[in-house]
Amino acid sequence: MTLGEFQGELIRGTAWLGHDFTGQRVAVIAPGREAAQIVPEVAATALSVKVFQEEPDWVLPLPVPGPRAVGVAMARVFLRWQVKDPWVRRLLTPDRFGSRRLAPGLGYFATLRRPNCKLITWPVYAFAAAGVRTAEGVEHRADCVVLGPSSVFARTATPEGHPA
Amino acid sequence: MSYDFAAMLQTIKDKQWSLADIDWDAPGAETMTDELRAKMRPFMADLVWIEHVGARGFASLATKAPTPEIQEIYRYFHAEEQKHANAELALMKRWGMLDEDGTMPEPNINVKLAIKVLDDFGDTLPLSGLATLIPLLECALDGALVKFLLEEISDPVCHQVFRHINSDESRHITVDFQVLELIGASAPHTLLIETIGNLKPQVIIGLIVVFVPLINKMRDNIVAMGLPEQKLYNAVKRFVTVGGRGKHTKRIPAYHVLKSQAAMVIDRSHPYHRYLADPMVKVTSLVPARLLGKPQSWTEEITHEPVAS
Ligand SMILES: [Fe+2]
Ligand SMILES: [Fe+2]
Numbered sequence: 273m274t275l276g277e278f279q280g281e282l283i284r285g286t287a288w289l290g291h292d293f294t295g296q297r298v299a300v301i302a303p304g305r306e307a308a309q310i311v312p313e314v315a316a317t318a319l320s321v322k323v324f325q326e327e328p329d330w331v332l333p334l335p336v337p338g339p340r341a342v343g344v345a346m347a348r349v350f351l352r353w354q355v356k357d358p359w360v361r362r363l364l365t366p367d368r369f370g371s372r373r374l375a376p377g378l379g380y381f382a383t384l385r386r387p388n389c390k391l392i393t394w395p396v397y398a399f400a401a402a403g404v405r406t407a408e409g410v411e412h413r414a415d416c417v418v419l420g421p422s423s424v425f426a427r428t429a430t431p432e433g434h435p436a
Numbered sequence: 437m438s439y440d441f442a443a444m445l446q447t448i449k450d451k452q453w454s455l456a457d458i459d460w461d462a463p464g465a466e467t468m469t470d471e472l473r474a475k476m477r478p479f480m481a482d483l484v485w486i487e488h489v490g491a492r493g494f495a496s497l498a499t500k501a502p503t504p505e506i507q508e509i510y511r512y513f514h515a516e517e518q519k520h521a522n523a524e525l526a527l528m529k530r531w532g533m534l535d536e537d538g539t540m541p542e543p544n545i546n547v548k549l550a551i552k553v554l555d556d557f558g559d560t561l562p563l564s565g566l567a568t569l570i571p572l573l574e575c576a577l578d579g580a581l582v583k584f585l586l587e588e589i590s591d592p593v594c595h596q597v598f599r600h601i602n603s604d605e606s607r608h609i610t611v612d613f614q615v616l617e618l619i620g621a622s623a624p625h626t627l628l629i630e631t632i633g634n635l636k637p638q639v640i641i642g643l644i645v646v647f648v649p650l651i652n653k654m655r656d657n658i659v660a661m662g663l664p665e666q667k668l669y670n671a672v673k674r675f676v677t678v679g680g681r682g683k684h685t686k687r688i689p690a691y692h693v694l695k696s697q698a699a700m701v702i703d704r705s706h707p708y709h710r711y712l713a714d715p716m717v718k719v720t721s722l723v724p725a726r727l728l729g730k731p732q733s734w735t736e737e738i739t740h741e742p743v744a745s
Binding site for chain 1: 449452453454455456498499501503504507511512515516518519522523555559732733734737739741742743744745
């Protein structure tokens, strides 16, 4: 996986924290647990956000002590309460081979509901000069790409002309 | 020796393509005459919906894939079927088959029923049933519908698009049958449990009410448009031969059920049509669409635009 010829801005690691995205169309590429942290922060300043969720994770409003099953049950209720669209809820629900993690993300679902924010779960397969190409055949234009620290692209990409 | 699904997943990733790879304004659109346009428009609309509903089928399969690699393959197939629907909608736009704002043609009531059943039961259908149904539909699509389309239409852009689609479909069919082998090779009691799962009455009734008239109506539609029935026979024969070639597929009860179902569908003299399928086409045509409620939001994701801002 490489970042190919992508010409836009590239944000890695935790550089999205406190970054100003004013006027930018931002693509966030990350697993759910990281998107839950990154997306509300990015959406606070960005013109629009597309969230390319690499895999879903259970998201909680706050970290919950105790056994994992309690956390999962709470995450289910939180999801059900926050996301009314059954198809979107399905996309946000972890599957049986996914990660077993629980992540805090108080504002994640509320941010996804905004009209300028969209959840996409089609696999990202390549970067073009002006955006991200996904397997449903569409090129999603973006001025800036934010890679979650454990995105498949963050792990294996060798940036060309993008100092890490 | 077991099949290398990991290598297949890598091939799938390497073979990705995008609507943006196609020059949608290249010459050739003028080969679409008014007569051909009128004839092919309903065919294309059906085709787009078959791909779109097929995509939803892979989404359900992904939730019950036997291994993480197969799950990831299904995730790609889900996206690829969506890509086929998108590309075929883009062809419709190129040929002036869409209205001003380029909206997707309305599905017929039988497609609407299929969407409803997939939304309500899709994720609860047993793996062996769904995994057997999909290769049957893919054989029909690949072997009959697409071959017919390519014989009727000479537009080079259409042929370019279908080189990509056919290449994707050859991988779908390979994986479909390899998964059946994997399922068939599992312990006999697992298959039996799955078959009992298959027999939940509300699911069985749902499937019959939806798929029996859906398939008959589609068959009548495409035969009326000039598709030779022989092509459908050949497609079903392929499903039977490829499945029969496998060592373990024959052990799957759903394979035998669908095999005889398919044989009835293509045999017009079979009483199945007179007593079951044709009356059901009539009955379902009377179902008011509003009874079904709003379909889930995945049905709004289709687009003919190669680029989204
Ligand atoms: Fe397809
Ligand atoms: Fe397919």
